[in-house]
Amino acid sequence: MKRSYLLSLTLIFVLGLASISEANLIQNGDFSAAPNLEGWTATGSFQSATVDGVKGIDFLLDGSTLSQTFGTTKDSFYTLTFESNVDKIFFHFPFALLGVTVNPSDLSLPTQLISGLFDYSVTFKAESGSTTLAFVRPDGFLTGFLSNPFISNVDIEDASPVNPTPVPAAIYLFASGMLGLIGVQRRKIKKFFE
Secondary structure, eight states: OHHHHHHHHHHHHHHHGGGOOOOOOSTTTTOTTTTOOTTOEEESOEEEEEETTEEEEEEOSTTOEEEEEEEOOTTOEEEEEEEEEEEEETTTEEEEOOEEEETTEEOOOOOOSSOEEEEEEEEEEOOSSEEEEEEEOOSSOOBTTBOOOEEEEEEEEEOSOOOOOOOOHHHHHHHHHHHHHHHHHHHHHHHHTO
């Protein structure tokens, strides 16, 4: 009885390995623990804030930087997604509120034509086994004219093309053998109790 149970668990484990997927590489990217910035390196002044019902972090001072280093695979592609706000000033000229860098290249973000909270998505190529993401409030930020820069829901996931690994015929043969052994064991137990 113990043997068939153990074999069944082994089968479930082996077949379940195929369903494992890559998770978000950023720790505390939703800032749910705000004002605790666990996982982030913070320089400057920040506060927890809510914009359009979304909880996140406000950058309070010029030069404030929020960064995080995470493991990557060299030459692999990753997708950064996050939410940030945009203000319109000077006759409706859109003004991005944050600079975003990845090792230390600046990422160009699409220009928004209206004010509000926007979802951003940028794909980048990792240059090494360790990558640093940084959000920076620029110096000389027109304090008093613009709202504080805000970010939320920061997420980085592997965007490299996935080549499905073929399941060798041996796994199917192993699975059918396991099922056969379980069936034989059940018959033996059933005969024993008759």
